[in-house]
Amino acid sequence: MKEIQDREQLKHYLRAFQLESVFHEPLRPHLSLYGFEPGDLICTQGQAPEYLYVLVHGKLKIYTTSSEGKTLVLSFKTPLEVIGDVEYVRGTPILNTVEAVTPVCMIGVQYRWLHNYGKDHAPLLQFLLDIITQKFYVKSNSLSFNLMYPVEVRLASYLLSVTSDESESRLEEQGSAVSLSDAANFIGTSYRHLNRVIRQFCIQGLVERRKGVIVVKDRNGLSSLAGHNIYEHNQGKGETRL
Amino acid sequence: MKEIQDREQLKHYLRAFQLESVFHEPLRPHLSLYGFEPGDLICTQGQAPEYLYVLVHGKLKIYTTSSEGKTLVLSFKTPLEVIGDVEYVRGTPILNTVEAVTPVCMIGVQYRWLHNYGKDHAPLLQFLLDIITQKFYVKSNSLSFNLMYPVEVRLASYLLSVTSDESESRLEEQGSAVSLSDAANFIGTSYRHLNRVIRQFCIQGLVERRKGVIVVKDRNGLSSLAGHNIYEHNQGKGETRL
DNA sequence: GCCAATTCAGGACATATGTCCTTTCCCAAT
DNA sequence: ATTGGGAAAGGACATATGTCCTGAATTGGC
Numbered sequence: 001m002k003e004i005q006d007r008e009q010l011k012h013y014l015r016a017f018q019l020e021s022v023f024h025e026p027l028r029p030h031l032s033l034y035g036f037e038p039g040d041l042i043c044t045q046g047q048a049p050e051y052l053y054v055l056v057h058g059k060l061k062i063y064t065t066s067s068e069g070k071t072l073v074l075s076f077k078t079p080l081e082v083i084g085d086v087e088y089v090r091g092t093p094i095l096n097t098v099e100a101v102t103p104v105c106m107i108g109v110q111y112r113w114l115h116n117y118g119k120d121h122a123p124l125l126q127f128l129l130d131i132i133t134q135k136f137y138v139k140s141n142s143l144s145f146n147l148m149y150p151v152e153v154r155l156a157s158y159l160l161s162v163t164s165d166e167s168e169s170r171l172e173e174q175g176s177a178v179s180l181s182d183a184a185n186f187i188g189t190s191y192r193h194l195n196r197v198i199r200q201f202c203i204q205g206l207v208e209r210r211k212g213v214i215v216v217k218d219r220n221g222l223s224s225l226a227g228h229n230i231y232e233h234n235q236g237k238g239e240t241r242l
Numbered sequence: 243m244k245e246i247q248d249r250e251q252l253k254h255y256l257r258a259f260q261l262e263s264v265f266h267e268p269l270r271p272h273l274s275l276y277g278f279e280p281g282d283l284i285c286t287q288g289q290a291p292e293y294l295y296v297l298v299h300g301k302l303k304i305y306t307t308s309s310e311g312k313t314l315v316l317s318f319k320t321p322l323e324v325i326g327d328v329e330y331v332r333g334t335p336i337l338n339t340v341e342a343v344t345p346v347c348m349i350g351v352q353y354r355w356l357h358n359y360g361k362d363h364a365p366l367l368q369f370l371l372d373i374i375t376q377k378f379y380v381k382s383n384s385l386s387f388n389l390m391y392p393v394e395v396r397l398a399s400y401l402l403s404v405t406s407d408e409s410e411s412r413l414e415e416q417g418s419a420v421s422l423s424d425a426a427n428f429i430g431t432s433y434r435h436l437n438r439v440i441r442q443f444c445i446q447g448l449v450e451r452r453k454g455v456i457v458v459k460d461r462n463g464l465s466s467l468a469g470h471n472i473y474e475h476n477q478g479k480g481e482t483r484l
Numbered sequence: 485g486c487c488a489a490t491t492c493a494g495g496a497c498a499t500a501t502g503t504c505c506t507t508t509c510c511c512a513a514t
Numbered sequence: 515a516t517t518g519g520g521a522a523a524g525g526a527c528a529t530a531t532g533t534c535c536t537g538a539a540t541t542g543g544c
Contacts, residue, residue: 064386067469072386086382089375095382125367129374133331136378140328140337143385144306144314147430150530180492188389193531195493212492212540227309392500422522435501437523453510454522 001040004033004105013056013107017080021123023109030113036100042083045097051108053083058104063185064096073186075138076101082131088114089128142231151189155197156226158187159207163216180214243282246275246347255298255349259322264369265351265360272355278342284325287339293350295325300346305427306338315428317380318343324373330356331370384473393431397439398468400429401449405458422456 010033014020023031034053036042043049045064060077074096077083083098088111118124146154184194198214201207206222208215216222252275256262265273276295278284285291287306302319316338319325325340330353360366388396426436440456443449448464450457458464 066386066390070390072389074382074385086375086378089371090379092379095379119368120364122362122364122367125364125371126361129331129367129371132371132374132378133328136328136374136381137332137334137337139378139381139385140316143316143381143388144308146385146389147314148308148312152530189530190532191492192494192533196531199494209493394500431500432502433522434503434524438501441524451523 001042002035004035006033009033010107013105017054017056019054019107019127022127023107024117024121024123026117027109027113027121027124030109030117032108034106034108036104036106038100038102040100040104042098042100042104042106043094045094047094049084049087049094049111051084051110052088052114054107055079055081055083056105056107059101060104061099061101061182062096063099071185072188073182075142075186082128084111085128085132086135089132145231146188151187151193152197152200153226154187154189154231155183155194155201156206156222157231158183159214159216160219160222160226161231180212243284244277246277248275251275252349255347259296259298261296261349261369263365265349266363266365268359269351269355269363269366272351272359274350276348276350278346278348280342280344282342282346284340284342284346284348285336287336289336291326291329291336291353293326293352294330294356296349297321297323297325298347298349301343302346303341303343303424304338305341313427314430315424317384317428322373324370326353327370327374328377331374387473388430393429393435394439394442395468396429396431396473397425397436397443398448398464399472400425401456401458402461402464402468403473422454 010031013033014023014031036058042053042060055077056079058078060081060083061073062075062077063071063073065071083106084094086092087094114124145157180194181191184191187194198207198209202209204221206216206218206225208217252273255275256265256273278300284295284302297319298321300320302323302325303315304317304319305313305315307313325348326336328334329336356366387399422436423433426433429436440449440451444451446463448458448460448467450459
């Protein structure tokens with residue numbers, strides 16, 4: 001992590017994401033921009049958190065590791081997203097490990113300033129509510145989905161959610177570098193089993209393998225397999241009530 | 243559902259749960275008390291919500307039903323808990339079905355009043371944040387746990403979390419009426435498989451069956467099976483930062 | 485271009501879990 | 515008491531998924 005000393009850039013992001021009222025005057029001096037390189041850990045499961053981060057550029061991977069060493073990828077995040085919000089509100093240790101997948105830029109604020117100047121600031125509270133309810137919503141879907149459907153269906157849904165709508169879209173686009181084993185950990189299965197299901201999809205003509213890359217051949221087929229159940233992504237802010 | 247016309251009782255609950263500042267003067271006239279009988283549905287997945295409810299007495303079951311008819315029990319809730327909070331903030335249809343397990347009493351407020359008089363009211367926002375982050379936390383644990391461990395471990399954890407600390411505690415206490423098939427749906431497995439695992443636990447001397455009731459015989463044994471992973475319950479408000 | 489080291493795909497087998505069906509047992513209505 | 519219905523437990527089998535290992539493919543260094 002390195003701090004980026006560029007108040008102009010910071011202002012730019014605040015404007016671009018309409019965060020000016022969220023981080024009002026008293027908080028401004030305590031905001032900083034931080035850069036992370038792919039593979040950098042932003043925070044680690046179990047540690048005491050210190051900063052609230054707002055992701056404004058790049059892609060993050062959120063995962064948890066069991067005591068036996070198994071890894072479960074919980075989500076991939078793109079802007080606008082917040083890291084450390086739940087921990088801030090609850091005062092608990094960091095829940096999941098967060099790692100930069102691409103070069104990442106985040107706005108960071110120390111909890112103490114957030115608390116001093118923000119704890120009664122309605123726009124900030126509303127912003128946090130908005131973000132956290134969205135997270136809750138996504139996680140809730142994810143929980144039901146993972147518990148109710150077999151890997152086959154989850155993979156179909158996953159492929160639909162990470163590839164774009166072109167006639168032939170492949171996994172691993174725009175340098176997003178989602179490896180197959182990450183995908184397996186995300187779906188909550190083993191790498192081995194993922195391969196098995198992919199092979200089956202190949203046979204059914206739904207996807208194709210091309211040197212380590214999966215190419216979606218038949219979105220409709222995948223859709224009918226997945227049913228209406230799609231891994232929900234950050235679909236923007238939607239209509240919030242606040 | 244029937245409305246309970248008793249302002250004194252309402253005041254009593256507000257005091258008991260320290261909700262007086264959360265629901266401040268302008269909101270008070272729009273609060274009502276509602277009673278539900280076991281089996282009553284408080285709200286149904288997919289509907290348009292209208293009320294925010296605060297559970298002040300009784301026990302609720304939250305579940306979701308897939309289009310194929312499979313049911314997944316997401317949680318059981320006891321006071322203090324809020325229903326409809328995520329939907330209120332996000333303006334979305336009801337996510338999960340909520341059913342009374344015991345006689346239930348809840349404080350209800352229509353969204354429109356909440357919005358009119360509460361959308362900038364910091365104590366209310368803080369309250370919602372507190373509740374929702376707690377929900378998020380529990381759900382997050384639940385997701386990882388369910389995806390990472392086999393039914394055996396989940397059941398051990400579940401038994402520990404629903405039975406009290408006595409030397410011999412049985413499932414199905416204090417009229418809580420958690421049926422085995424509810425338990426199966428909660429753990430995310432089939433009734434058949436749950437039985438299989440219970441049988442195995444019996445053989446290992448961990449639990450005993452007595453006419454449809456499960457009696458925990460060896461908490462330590464269950465603990466070592468479950469590892470440190472326990473289904474998190476509402477462990478009170480904890481230390482919140484707000 | 486060649487080799488060692490690493491990643492990747494898949495075979496073989498074990499285990500976990502689901503589905504369907506049968507048996508038993510309990511209770512309520514007659 | 516008799517009987518029908520339905521919960522509760524478990525048998526038999528099919529399927530889904532995990533683990534371990536092997537051989538092919540790929541890559542980076544020389």
